[in-house]
Amino acid sequence: MALIFTAQMYSELKILLFFQCIFSTLSFISNHQIHPLDSLAPSELTQVQTIVNNSIKCSSSCQSLSYHYVGLYEPDKQIVLSWLSDKHLKKIPSRQAFVLARINFKNHEIIVDLNASAIISSKVHDGHGYPLLNFAEQTAANMLPITYPPFIESIEKRGLKLEQVLCQSFCVGWFGEEKTKRIVRELCYYLDGTVNLYMRPIEGITVTVDLDEMKIIGYRDRLIVPVPKAEGTDYREMMQKQPVNSPIKGITMLQPDGPSFSIDGHIVRWADWKFHLDFDMRVGPILSLASIYDLEKDEYRNVMYRGFISELLVPYMDLTEEWYYRTFFDSGEYGFGLCATPLVPAIDCPGNAVFLDGYFVSQDGSPGKLQNIFCIFERYAGDMLWRHTETAIPGKVFTEIRPEVSLVVRMVSTVSNYDYIVDWEFKQTGTIKVNIGLTGLLETRADIYTNTDQIKEEVYGTLLAENTLGSYHDHFLNFHLDLDVDGCENSFVKAKLQTKTATDKSSPRRSYWTVVSETAKTESDARIHLGSSAAELLVVNPSKKTKMGNNVGYLLHPGSVVNDLLSADDYPKIRAGFTKYNVWVTPYNKSEKWAAGTYLDQSRGDDNLAVWSLKNREIENKDIVVWYNVGFHHVPYQEDFPIMSTISNGFELRPANFFEHNPVLKVKPLGKVKWLNCSIECHLHFSSTS
């Protein structure tokens, strides 16, 4: 292979060393005992590389070994829980790695035991699909068109400058082909006066690259349409004409006494919360063992064993020859973690944030650092945890207010054009709120049109600028939520809000609604289409009750409900599986991590959540996993050009009869805030009697 792109090179490329704002990254990570769920450290990743490289005794065949994923092969859940319950007595469970590698053009799945310094399992995946792409092969493929004579001719025919052309690798999906090769399409863009390449697609050319052979195996130049102009596309401040709108004065979040959370290894503690946070090159942030301290019980109580984004599907709604296949799986094809971007202090996260790094492996298996990949900060947005003003008691007014402060864990993944802002927010109430922000650049299609008047055919998008169509598309993020509400054995309850007719004339009212709860016995009971009826979705612990006799539980509160509109027989829907319903519940199975399967590139939908769920296993009073989709239908508008402002969707996990009463009743007054140039001290807490 011409270019070996090392982790070192990639790190250098991604780490931003130039900050306008000087900051200090606090040394929050102390020397700590390794936790069984800690991601593999750089030294461990190097050890994996050595063990695997040695095992295949590569000499001349070395060029055909490439790494696509290395991550923690986590210990069995019971082992982790047993270690946790008595961790001072037991040594840490064996550290193991899960490796996806291509060896001599075959998909290998390898489990390495680091304690034993040995491979304990190795198998060839001879089913469909391929592992996620690594950066090196994408970079190599991207270089091919510009030295390929037919492509050079196509560029010349369009009157474009070759040195301003930039190509990117796109997975091709699967559309019923019997045999597949490991190919990508190269889509090429034009710079020449802008850095916003995505607004300047060179339309009409299909370049197919065989990644194993690393050569172009297909080429077609179907049609020539104008490349949209550069003018108005560059979003950098330096490229704007002098802005003239009214300025907003400086504003920031201030914590003069520093943050209230602590980080010990990968364990974050804040308010009553405690959780483990780590990074995976496929899925990004993994939150584990989230538990909350119950003041009355004087113990930490489990809420979530693991939560992460298991897959991300982005199907475009354009059937033209160069577009129909664009149905991307950003986790399984490109690596949602791998695409994470270093966060810029005081800008991507507020000035009071603390940053953490993550590690990945490059094509050759060597570890690379992704610096400042997470930020953690406390948020005060001017809102209230709760309040009440009581004026009913004659001669007295009581006002009692608690301002809301929460803890945010953030990662931003920039998968080519799109920037996904992932926020896991922990609230003092016991709620975990997940918010996905979408910003960055649209994928646009060039066409002949300069005004909607000219459009007489289906163009699959909105005319955003001259020759620029913003294509209709969706985003579906599937969350793997292994809730363990006060223990592993849980049940999933659909509490339907059902209208009842008051027919017996005993009441002047003619109707009301009440709650009719159905406990899901098997997986089929828990496949849910949201939107058509009102229901509360609960994960309860059937063997734990409150003093009042209610089952201890947590509620899944959806955000905006977005359903997949593709027909059931369409390939991207078959491949994803998970978009067929908004909510799924499965029994815990260590191998069922990634909702659309392990090998997403050209997958055929034979190993995904929809298939697993067909077993219709029992899920009542079992260790269960909830899978929930956060979706976006994106109809672009001109405001999305040339860069789109953030749009959001998400969900909440709220305690529901988990506590005996409001857990923030006894929340302590906040610390004092000293105002700048101001000697007055101010409690962020209010209690008044007049």
Place this chain on the structure above:
Amino acid sequence: MALIFTAQMYSELKILLFFQCIFSTLSFISNHQIHPLDSLAPSELTQVQTIVNNSIKCSSSCQSLSYHYVGLYEPDKQIVLSWLSDKHLKKIPSRQAFVLARINFKNHEIIVDLNASAIISSKVHDGHGYPLLNFAEQTAANMLPITYPPFIESIEKRGLKLEQVLCQSFCVGWFGEEKTKRIVRELCYYLDGTVNLYMRPIEGITVTVDLDEMKIIGYRDRLIVPVPKAEGTDYREMMQKQPVNSPIKGITMLQPDGPSFSIDGHIVRWADWKFHLDFDMRVGPILSLASIYDLEKDEYRNVMYRGFISELLVPYMDLTEEWYYRTFFDSGEYGFGLCATPLVPAIDCPGNAVFLDGYFVSQDGSPGKLQNIFCIFERYAGDMLWRHTETAIPGKVFTEIRPEVSLVVRMVSTVSNYDYIVDWEFKQTGTIKVNIGLTGLLETRADIYTNTDQIKEEVYGTLLAENTLGSYHDHFLNFHLDLDVDGCENSFVKAKLQTKTATDKSSPRRSYWTVVSETAKTESDARIHLGSSAAELLVVNPSKKTKMGNNVGYLLHPGSVVNDLLSADDYPKIRAGFTKYNVWVTPYNKSEKWAAGTYLDQSRGDDNLAVWSLKNREIENKDIVVWYNVGFHHVPYQEDFPIMSTISNGFELRPANFFEHNPVLKVKPLGKVKWLNCSIECHLHFSSTS
């Protein structure tokens, strides 16, 4: 009448003089020209009182005059717009007041012209229903039970102390009765060791008070159940046992150079936004004439002529004799503005907030001040307007980020037990985001149960604590949104996302979705049930197009969709009307302001949005009003006891082909923030090249 409750008394009751935190209310309001949409000033309210009092030449009949509402009778829209377009040449349109008064036990609707010092219209409303209650009559009614012998006997029978009993007035709704009197029910609660009266209902007693006669006309003591205990109900900090959970250190929003907005009279200017904000004793905040400056067109462009909460329905789902009628209209029965509570600086709103006052009239027509009824502040919550990191260009990394700062206008209305936090948030992107936070105290029912095991019947709620049922209920807030997108004549477009099957084998794909837009011709086309299908709801200006040819528009983006589950023939649904659909569109009509009608107390649904909309008027290319419901189904959980943490829902109005491109592309860098004890200056804006 025994007690005349004056505005002065009420003001004194509601104004909180005791703040733990010293603050300064900045004098933002300069001497200004009166704006035609300014609410009536205290002097104008006094003038209204004088004119009305004189006109009815009251002598001995004075005691039968009571004021229930006085608000601005706003000039016709065209007059306001014409004044605005050339305001230096024209004198301000006549100042007029709309008065709802009870004169000799009849509902009077009076329009007073203040310039002419005369009543210009006066009519008796002889239809169904009564105006909103005033505080004085509620206070008087609340005093009746405790001197009423049968009630005293009931209290004694329960072994309670009369001096710890507190009663409140509740509207009775309408359930098909042929004749009605102006009555309320008195519901009584027990203090005795708590200020949280709502957790200690004295169940089983029905006290009916005739407000005109101000006497008890009905009494029934149906059943005795235990009054829930006081223990664990008081939410005040001083009443908690020493809290022991980990403290959160001080955190605040800091703007060392002060806010970036200005207030001139009632006109607020911030970033590119300009709007008029005022207070109404019925609906609370009214936002008018919201327009945004378009840098390229170098002009302010209209977005919304008026927006406010037109009505608020809270139906309970309990059919027991003492509960079935609890279907409250918090605006039309109690006055959502009248119930607004003074905001506590640095607690209800962050330290950088500025406060405004509002005015109401008391029973005798005299004006009263509601101090600090609004706060306005800039919010920085650590989020981003937009961002992108570009790593595709070899050897270069571009990161461009704009942090998000928004402007929040807040009011809190405490309607007895519930505290509604109303936020209108203006974003630099052109989006107006409305968020409703619900907190405060549940309305609970006392019953015999101390554990769910004992419950064998329908109890219409969740057992929250011993003898305490949290009743199932809804909240529906109807927003009157008179959008004027770039002018008055607008159309409402439902842009459906429709699945298309790719049947012709021309594409390997089998389906996609596209946008099929339908312009609503008449009102019936624009009555929308959300949730069942995907659609974008747009208000467009059919005569204004972008350069690309797209219709200039704004998008209504719903939050969580909540539908009214009551049967169509149930009384509260008939009376409200507006809950039958999530979205309605009507042609502008000055008299159609309050979605459930003017006279809500015991209304019969003969004058509401559902009735107006039956006319099925034309709404294409007309001056239209959108009515949107924000809903909550509330299934209480033990976490809601004894006080509930804030839950939220809302919607957004987003520009959709309103601008030619992203309007925040040229947003200026934020001002500099000086850190405490820190000489480093930090731009809250980021642009990097490496």
